[in-house]
Every structure is written in C-alpha cells, then in structure tokens.
Amino acid sequence: MPGPELLLYFEEDQASAQRLADAAGMAMARIERHRFPDGELKLRLPAQLPRSVTVLRTLDHPNEKLVELLLTAQTARTLGAVHLSLVTPYLAYMRQDIAFHPGEAVSQRIVGRFLAGLFDAVITVDPHLHRVATLQEAVPVPQAIVLSGAPLLSDWIASHHANPMLVGPDEESAQWIAQAASRHGFDHAVCHKVRHGDREVVITLPDAPFTGRAVVLLDDVASSGRTLAHAAQLLLAAGAASVDVAVTHALFADDALPIIHQAGVNAVWSTDCIPHPTNAVRMAPLLAQALSTLSIPSSE
C-alpha cells in the first residue's frame, strides 16, 4: 500500500500506533520525550527520517500536544522529512469557529492555520464543523481528509440489536445520523437541543414512537455527558425498552460516564479515536486506507 514510510508516535499512543502501523504496513518509531522539572519538553526523533513521515496524535486535552506537534514537525523537516502528514483522530478546537461575542478568539481558524503551517496533510475523524463546510477551510493544508466513525458504529450497533432506532441529540447531527442509519435500514430521528453554558442543555424529543424500541443515542462527541444523559431519561420516560450510547469521540470529561449510566443508559460504545475504556470500534483500517491516498511527491 503506498503512503508515508514511517509513523511517529508518542508513548501513550503505543497501542493505537501499533494498530495503525499494522493496518498500513508501515514502520513505526516512538518520539522520545523528556519532561524537565519546569514543564519544558525535550523531544528526540529518529536521527534520520525518510522523505514521507506521518505523525499520530489525537488532540483531546490539546494544548501541550500542540506544542509537541510544533517541536515534532519542525524537527522532522530538519531530519529529512519532505512530506509530513498528521493523523489526528480527534481534532481539537473545531467548535470555536466564529466570535460568539466581540473580541473572542476564533480558535478553529487559528489552530487550523497553525497545523497547516506544520503539516502537508491532515487526516481526522468526524471533526465538529458547524459553520464551515469543509475541513480544508478550517485547516488549510493541501490535503485535508475527513473520515467518519458512523459507518463502523452502525455496524457495531447492527451486531447488537436486530431493529434499533438511532437517535441524534440535536438537529446538527441529522445528516450524520441518517447516513449511519441508512447503512442498515435503521429507523432514526433527532432531538431538539438548546444549550445554556458548558454543562446545561435543554432537550425535547422528536415526535416519534419510542415505546418498546431499543434506542441507540448516536453522537460525534461526548464531553460533559449532560446532553446524552438528559436525552436518555426522556427516551426511557417515553417508553423506550433500552437506551445505549454510541459516539465517535469519547472525551467523557470528569463524571460524564457515571452521569450517563445513572440516567439509565445500558451500554456505552465509542471508536478508539480517543483511547477510553468504552472503545468498541477500531479506526485503524480506515485511517490506513486514508494514508494510502495521500499525494506524496516522488523524489525526482
């Protein structure tokens, strides 16, 4: 399979890196990292790099990782990398895409341009894009590839329920839910959601018959868990036989998971975009496939 010659990764991503390297038939090398007592990082890459290198870094809790990527990418260029790609299964800072109040940092654009200054290509999964149509608008690299966890989550759900109903927690997810549902002919619907602050949401159920149904709440990202917990309570009150949760990105901040289970949710499933005990679906095959489509300039 063509694609980058070497996968660079950090210690805590060892397992994901191994799966990706195996799927892509690619060599891998760990970036050595030392943390000084004052918080500074020292990174060490292989002393000689091939022409095409990819870096694996999922960007939950992103700030320190962005500095690691700065140091990594700039150093890789000096060590021989000509084409540098980033596989970031979870891409941070995509939600702040306009200044909601005057003076606010439009972090999506700033972080996107920062990454575009470091890499020739970016591959990610279900980025939370609202007001921009394509990833390339947010991260203006020559190649910006968006994958989705929805088909694999849909397959996983199909292996656990004969006739489930997929429900999205808000209208934003309507198209995404419809695609996941169509793969197996599942019924589907979306809730209406109004957000007040980070942890407070008000949800109303769609007008659909939930009685006796095995409902699976499907979303791109679960962070505080409040939205999913609230939707689950409403669904169970509306007669759903069971509620499970399936998400691409298992951020699950603080007490999110207990709150979801306390709301009556049975199983919680996620892709391994962010390593988490709920991971049920592996993205490595899709990521490897995307790597093989990169346009890497030949050495001539």
Next chain:
Amino acid sequence: MPGPELLLYFEEDQASAQRLADAAGMAMARIERHRFPDGELKLRLPAQLPRSVTVLRTLDHPNEKLVELLLTAQTARTLGAVHLSLVTPYLAYMRQDIAFHPGEAVSQRIVGRFLAGLFDAVITVDPHLHRVATLQEAVPVPQAIVLSGAPLLSDWIASHHANPMLVGPDEESAQWIAQAASRHGFDHAVCHKVRHGDREVVITLPDAPFTGRAVVLLDDVASSGRTLAHAAQLLLAAGAASVDVAVTHALFADDALPIIHQAGVNAVWSTDCIPHPTNAVRMAPLLAQALSTLSIPSSE
C-alpha cells in the same frame, strides 16, 4: 512615556500586570479565559484594541501558555493591533539550543521562531542563552530586548550585607556575576560545575578565601535547586559565615526550596519575573523603561 497603549494580561498575572501598567503609565485589560471540560481554551480580548498592544506572560510551565499566546496574538491582530509586543520576564525553552544527540528538537530555535511569528518585539530578563550571542538569534523579532535582574539583586544584597562575596555556581555565569559585583565593588568568584542529568550536579569551589565571609550565591535561574544546595554545603564547609541565595528566575520545582534551606542556606531572594514567595526585587520599572524604547510605527 511613549510605548504601547494597552497591556493585556491573564488572571494569574494580575499583580505583576498592575505594577507594570503603573510603572509604564499604560492602560491594562484582562484577557478573559474559559477552560472547557476537555482542556480547550476560549479567550476573549477587548473588542477593540489600540494600534500598539503589549502582552504580559512569563513562561514558566510554558506549553499551555504558548497556545494562549498563539490565540492571543492572532486575535489581537484581527482586533486592530498593528504593533504587538511580548513582555515575558521568564522566557522558556532557551536552554535547548543545539541537538545534544542526533534527532533532538532544537527547541530554542523552534519556540523562538514561533514567538517571532506572533510578535513584533520581545522583552525578557536574563534569558539562559549559552551558544547564541544575542536574543535576536534565538527569537528573530525586529526588536529583542534583554534586561538583567543582576543589578537590582546586587542592590538588594548591598542593603543586607556590608561586605558580601558573590559566588556563581558555574563558569557560564562568570561575566554576569562580575557585572553584578562591580556595581558595589563586591568580591566575586565562580564554581566549576559538571552536570549529570536533570538533578545531579558535581561542583568544585574556586580557590578563594571563604572563611568568615557572608557569601551570596547568585544565579539566573533556580530550578531543581540541587546546584545551589550543593554549592552552599561546600561553602559552609569551607568556612563561610553565612550563605544566602539570589536568583533572577524562581522556578523552584517540587522540593527545591526545602533542599536549599536544608543545605544551610539562610535567605533566598528572587526577582518577580516568576511570581514566588521568595520575590524580593520588582522588575516593573526596568520592564516599563524597555517598553518605552520600542519602535512603534506611527499611524501615518
């Protein structure tokens, strides 16, 4: 006093910012910062900025702060700032100035260029430069201004000891120690230091008469505290009447301060470049003076 029109600062730097704004006769405004549960930051600056703006951010534990500076600087440009300066009393990542082993990130150059891409001018105090002669080589901005905490520390020492002897913990500090000493005609000397890893150092005292002397160990930065503690023990064993410590940058990681005191050190003094209980000397007047020397293009 000419100079930037507005000082932007973060909540934890309120006290330093107030002192600097007072000294410079400058307006100040806090950058509002919200931290999402997944570690992302949301920043909000004043909705309209004057043409010349300075940002105060000391860079101990630098990684997240570097992302804050990225978001701040890029946003400030969109809000009207034409000349953007950074006052960073402690400038991080200045020690890794070559690849000590093949493949290592030369963080000084990478972080320096990153900051130079954001700001038109940088003002700092006693940056730990070894193999580069000027700050501008490390941080290639149009104006890179280096101040020193040594004269003010020397004045402070002069107010506490009639005839102290200043001792630097290694030869690198020789010139810096000599300048501090000459201000009040203090005797001075430097130790010989060999470092093995982050926390292990071997020191030998210079051939000087320490018996009965009030010695002050002077250094640009105290991090693990091992070097200072070791030097203090040797000095007391060599007959010094007392040993105090004076440093520009009070990093003091983990148990550094107890270790220094356990070694027999009496007082520990620092500048306020990094806020710390040992702060004895205020840099605001010098920083304000430096701000007034910036070449800010007129609006014509």
